Structure formats: structure tokens, C-alpha cells
Amino acid sequence: MWTYCSCGERHWGRYGAAGLLLTDPARTGVVLQKRSRMVHHGGTWSVPGGAIEGLEGPVRAALREAHEEAGIEAEGIDVVDTILGTDHGEWTYTYVLAEAERPADPRLGTSWEADHTAWVDLDRVATRRLHPGLRADWPGLLTTLEDCDGRTA
Numbered sequence: 800m801w802t803y804c805s806c807g808e809r810h811w812g813r814y815g816a817a818g819l820l821l822t823d824p825a826r827t828g829v830v831l832q833k834r835s836r837m838v839h840h841g842g843t844w845s846v847p848g849g850a851i852e853g854l855e856g857p858v859r860a861a862l863r864e865a866h867e868e869a870g871i872e873a874e875g876i877d878v879v880d881t882i883l884g885t886d887h888g889e890w891t892y893t894y895v896l897a898e899a900e901r902p903a904d905p906r907l908g909t910s911w912e913a914d915h916t917a918w919v920d921l922d923r924v925a926t927r928r929l930h931p932g933l934r935a936d937w938p939g940l941l942t943t944l945e946d947c948d949g950r951t952a
């Protein structure tokens with residue numbers, strides 16, 4: 800369901816949306832997916848995610864969408880934090896920062912919503928054709944990712 804927002808845009812999700820910002824403990828990269836032509840801003844790259852359903856909240860929504868869209872199993876990842884991205888009052892986008900080992904040969908799924916899912920090196924993210932929301936939020940997210948570099952669990 801679309802939210803027709805006071806910013807003049809429409810956003811997907813009655814209760815806002817959330818995405819999984821999945822990185823590795825060494826913070827070398829993040830998981831991005833190329834959005835299929837079937838969805839809003841098709842052909843751009845974004846994090847796996849989607850609309851929050853009812854009262855599930857951003858963490859459950861991000862993990863559910865990442866599983867649906869890319870076959871990412873919640874068991875294999877540690878949720879570290881939530882980061883508020885776009886905040887338009889009646890509509891928000893929340894990034895769920897999580898860590899998982901970066902496999903040498905990742906096997907990430909596809910779905911009707913995502914043509915391709917891949918680990919992308921941090922310094923290569925900005926070179927992709929990003930979804931406008933991620934394009935706007937990426938500099939702040941990159942700072943967050945780099946700030947946490949080297950912390951001990």
C-alpha cells in the first residue's frame with residue numbers, strides 16, 4: 800500500500816519500510832540487490848527490504864524481506880543496530896544494521912522483486928546506480944559502517 804506523503808512523493812508501505820544493511824564484521828562490504836523492473840525505481844540498487852507489515856517493526860520486516868527476496872537466513876546474522884534513514888514523519892525508512900560472515904562464494908537468491916543480489920565493496924557502492932533513497936542516505940551509512948570498524952564484540 801502506498802503512503803502519499805507530505806513531501807510530495809509516494810512511498811511504499813502503510814507503516815513505513817525497512818531494509819537490511821548487511822555487512823561483514825570487518826566491514827569490507829554490504830549486500831545490495833538490483834531491483835527488478837516490476838517494482839518502484841526498477842533497475843536501481845538498494846538494500847533488501849520492503850514495507851513494514853502491521854506491528855512487526857523494522858527488524859522483523861527487514862529480516863522477512865531479506866529472506867523473501869534474497870534467501871538470507873536470519874539464523875546466520877547478528878542484528879547490531881537500527882538506523883533511521885528517511886524520516887518524513889508519516890513515513891520512515893529504517894536500516895537494520897546486521898553482520899554476517901562474507902562468503903568467498905556467496906549464493907544469494909533472486910525473486911520477482913530483485914534481479915540480482917550481491918556483496919559490494921564499500922568503496923564501490925557509490926559507483927552503482929542507487930535507489931534515490933539509498934543514494935541520499937549512503938554517505939551517512941558509510942560513516943556509520945566505518946566508525947564501527949574494528950570494534951570488538
Ligand SMILES: [Zn+2]
Pocket residue numbers: 804805806807808810887890
Ligand atoms: Zn515523504
